[in-house]
Every structure is written in C-alpha cells, then in structure tokens.
Amino acid sequence: MKYPISIFIMDVTNSSKNWDEITAYLGEMEGLVRRWTRGLPHAQVKHRLGDEIVGLFDHYSTAYTVAFYISQIWKYKEQPPYFGITFGTVDSSLQEIDLDKWNHPLMRQARVANEKIKHSSQRLSMLLLPDDEYMENTSLGMANLLLSYQHKFMKDQTALQQLISTLYAILDEQKAIARLVNKSPSTISSHYKKGNCEIILNTLYTLQETFDKLESTSFGTQPQNITKELTQTIKNELYKNIDSIISI
Numbered sequence: 001m002k003y004p005i006s007i008f009i010m011d012v013t014n015s016s017k018n019w020d021e022i023t024a025y026l027g028e029m030e031g032l033v034r035r036w037t038r039g040l041p042h043a044q045v046k047h048r049l050g051d052e053i054v055g056l057f058d059h060y061s062t063a064y065t066v067a068f069y070i071s072q073i074w075k076y077k078e079q080p081p082y083f084g085i086t087f088g089t090v091d092s093s094l095q096e097i098d099l100d101k102w103n104h105p106l107m108r109q110a111r112v113a114n115e116k117i118k119h120s121s122q123r124l125s126m127l128l129l130p131d132d133e134y135m136e137n138t139s140l141g142m143a144n145l146l147l148s149y150q151h152k153f154m155k156d157q158t159a160l161q162q163l164i165s166t167l168y169a170i171l172d173e174q175k176a177i178a179r180l181v182n183k184s185p186s187t188i189s190s191h192y193k194k195g196n197c198e199i200i201l202n203t204l205y206t207l208q209e210t211f212d213k214l215e216s217t218s219f220g221t222q223p224q225n226i227t228k229e230l231t232q233t234i235k236n237e238l239y240k241n242i243d244s245i246i247s248i
Contacts, residue, residue: 084114
C-alpha cells in the first residue's frame with residue numbers, strides 16, 4: 001500500500017552564535033508542531049543534531065504548511081530558519097518508521113534541498129525538491145519561484161508589517177488585528193498592502209492547492225479538506241498564545 005507523505009529538514013541560520021538559546025527554542029518549537037499536527041493520523045517531529053528539526057507528515061502539503069507558520073512566528077529574526085522540503089509516496093505507514101534510522105530516498109531529497117539552501121548565497125527560507133516522479137520540472141520551477149518571491153516579500157517587511165502579516169495568517173480579520181496592536185483599521189490596511197501580505201498569503205494558498213491536487217490525482221482522495229483542517233488547527237493553537245506573538 002502507498003502512503004502520501006511530506007518531509008522537511010529545518011536548520012537555523014548562524015545557530016552557533018547563541019546555540020543554547022536556539023536549542024531550547026527548538027525544543028519548544030518541536031512541542032508546538034506536535035500540537036499543530038495532532039489531528040493527522042500520523043506525524044513525526046524530532047529536534048536533533050543541535051539546530052535541526054525533522055518533520056515527517058501525512059499528505060503532500062503538510063510539511064510546507066507547517067514550515068510556513070514556523071517562519072511566521074519565529075522570534076529570532078536575525079537567525080531565520082530554512083527548510084528543505086519534499087513530498088511523495090512510501091510503502092510503510094509513518095507509525096512504522098524509525099525517524100533516526102530511516103534513510104528513504106525522500107529523506108535524502110529533503111537533505112539535499114536543505115544543503116542547497118545552506119550553501120547558496122541567497123539563503124532562501126524554503127526549497128522544494130521532490131522526485132521527478134511526483135512533480136514535473138516546469139511545475140517544480142514555478143513552485144520554487146513562488147517560494148523565492150514569498151521569501152523576498154517576507155524578508156523586505158518592516159517589523160510591524162511582519163507582525164501584521166503573521167496576524168492575518170492567524171486571524172484574517174482587519175478589525176480584530178487593529179484592536180490587538182492598538183492601531184486604526186486604515187493603518188493596518190496600509191501596512192498590509194505595503195508589506196505585500198496578500199501576496200505572501202496567496203502564495204501559501206496556491207502552493208497548498210497545488211500539492212493537494214497532485215495528491216488527489218495520484219490517490220483519488222480529497223486532501224484539501226485535511227489541509228484546511230490542519231491550517232485551522234494551527235491558527236487556533238497560535239491564537240491561544242496571541243499575546244506572546246505580538247510581543248516578539
């Protein structure tokens with residue numbers, strides 16, 4: 001039997017500078033991602049090797065979705081995380097996989113993607129590298145182009161624009177965001193536009209839809225419902241700690 005999965009390998013930029021703080025924070029992040037993905041049939045998340053988190057999830061779009069929200073709430077802005085991401089199919093259920101020993105080709109693809117970012121002068125936040133079997137080169141090029149633009153727009157935001165973008169990713173309600181940050185709705189709207197928040201969020205939705213369609217075509221299932229449920233669970237969990245997000 002075949003199972004649709006996605007993987008990310010996440011590292012942190014310049015993590016040796018304050019390795020003890022980063023290590024503790026990654027432990028917190030591991031617990032947070034476990035709560036986000038508890039509604040999935042299977043998910044494995046492990047903080048290992050100092051500054052690395054490995055995530056192994058059901059469904060093609062999950063790894064990217066989780067990576068996006070980690071990037072949105074990450075508190076060490078001068079030391080951003082970066083993610084090598086892949087997706088595809090495996091012959092074993094995730095509950096049968098030992099993440100520390102598993103050396104499947106998809107895991108190697110995620111590692112290669114991560115290493116490409118690490119050794120690139122651009123240092124993108126995400127790189128997608130599935131096997132050709134799962135995504136043709138033209139589509140893969142377009143997906144990575146979208147990721148590069150999403151990265152640029154996020155990188156170019158001011159601190160307030162970053163916060164507003166994050167709050168929109170959680171709440172998607174201008175008046176509620178205005179109350180939370182003690183700004184007028186018109187000010188929120190202005191920063192939303194100047195910070196290209198709509199493009200950043202539309203890229204999330206477009207890539208989620210793309211991965212879901214690829215999975216649906218391969219398996220004849222409706223993964224978009226699970227993607228919506230996962231996204232809403234993440235939003236709900238983040239809203240519980242909205243004050244700490246605002247104070248980042």
